[in-house]
Amino acid sequence: MTALLRATGLRKSYATGRAGLFRPSARFNAVDGVTLHIKPGETLGVVGESGCGKSTLSRLVLGLAQADAGEILFDGAPLPRADTDDWRRMRIRMQLVHQNAAGALDPRLPVRAQVEEALRIHKRAPERAARALSDVGLPPAMAARYPHEMSGGQLQRVVIARALALDPDLLVLDEPVSALDVSIQAQIVNLIRDLQAARGLAYLFVSHDVAVVRHVADRIAVMYLGRVVEEGPTAAFRTGALHPYTRALLDAVPVPDPGCRGGAVPRIGDPPNPAAPPPGCRFHPRCPFAVHRCRAEPPVLREFAARHHAACHRIEEIA
Numbered sequence: 093m094t095a096l097l098r099a100t101g102l103r104k105s106y107a108t109g110r111a112g113l114f115r116p117s118a119r120f121n122a123v124d125g126v127t128l129h130i131k132p133g134e135t136l137g138v139v140g141e142s143g144c145g146k147s148t149l150s151r152l153v154l155g156l157a158q159a160d161a162g163e164i165l166f167d168g169a170p171l172p173r174a175d176t177d178d179w180r181r182m183r184i185r186m187q188l189v190h191q192n193a194a195g196a197l198d199p200r201l202p203v204r205a206q207v208e209e210a211l212r213i214h215k216r217a218p219e220r221a222a223r224a225l226s227d228v229g230l231p232p233a234m235a236a237r238y239p240h241e242m243s244g245g246q247l248q249r250v251v252i253a254r255a256l257a258l259d260p261d262l263l264v265l266d267e268p269v270s271a272l273d274v275s276i277q278a279q280i281v282n283l284i285r286d287l288q289a290a291r292g293l294a295y296l297f298v299s300h301d302v303a304v305v306r307h308v309a310d311r312i313a314v315m316y317l318g319r320v321v322e323e324g325p326t327a328a329f330r331t332g333a334l335h336p337y338t339r340a341l342l343d344a345v346p347v348p349d350p351g352c353r354g355g356a357v358p359r360i361g362d363p364p365n366p367a368a369p370p371p372g373c374r375f376h377p378r379c380p381f382a383v384h385r386c387r388a389e390p391p392v393l394r395e396f397a398a399r400h401h402a403a404c405h406r407i408e409e410i411a
């Protein structure tokens with residue numbers, strides 16, 4: 093099957109700070125050679141700590157940021173340049189949902205009017221708003237409310253409805269449940285899954301939380317300091333992650349025991365500064381398996397099992 097989205101060798105750099113008379117502006121690659129694809133109706137989960145480049149990747153895919161290098165194909169055609177008519181047409185098919193639902197809504201308008209407005213902007217029938225809002229579990233009485241009259245979970249439903257009303261093929265979900273209480277997270281995650289089953293949507297689901305990603309994704313890509321370090325079918329992440337970083341993330345998944353909260357931080361110390369990535373394997377300062385070669389030579393992604401790739405010199409030894 094042809095991919096709905098195919099990104100090859102994506103690279104995006106930012107300046108690390110303001111340049112001065114004696115301080116030329118250094119640049120770092122927030123996304124450093126990322127290749128991925130998503131088939132129609134499929135969910136690719138992208139997981140990693142803050143600063144790993146996953147939000148930059150989302151923005152590149154949507155055309156909200158321009159890659160320095162690499163190629164993005166959407167439905168077989170190159171992504172049009174931002175702010176062109178072609179791009180606006182394409183953007184209807186590729187919608188964004190991010191974590192800050194309240195910030196994405198206008199406090200002065202009832203939420204239903206906001207979904208209708210999005211439809212009008214894109215020259216779609218505003219009547220579709222009611223259906224989209226009911227599809228996300230918001231009855232008409234609720235849709236008449238203003239954002240401040242709604243809970244965080246309800247606001248996230250509104251934002252999802254607004255994206256869905258346009259009938260997209262791909263939703264980019266950037267930390268869609270991170271701002272919500274744990275009890276509400278499961279409801280929204282299940283809603284996201286149900287909507288996909290009903291509509292055949294494809295998802296790029298970006299999160300720092302590997303437990304959530306494992307619950308929704310068909311395939312998972314793990315990012316570390318701008319690079320994909322492991323990628324494969326979700327089942328492979330249940331039975332045997334390969335990369336030491338992925339293993340650390342999985343170890344950090346809190347067990348569903350109310351007395352055991354707050355364990356979701358990997359026990360490998362704080363993430364390094366993304367603006368100054370270490371040489372060789374970027375994970376080496378935190379890796380319990382690091383050897384001299386790891387400090388000198390960057391590992392490349394290799395296939396270790398069917399469609400299961402990892403970038404580590406020592407997979408065979410530590411398996």
Ligand code: SF4
Nearest residue numbers: 373376379386404405
């Ligand atoms: Fe650890 Fe070396 Fe593998 Fe990097 S290449 S993850 S430092 S063992």
Ligand code: MG
Nearest residue numbers: 142146147267
């Ligand atoms: Mg982010």
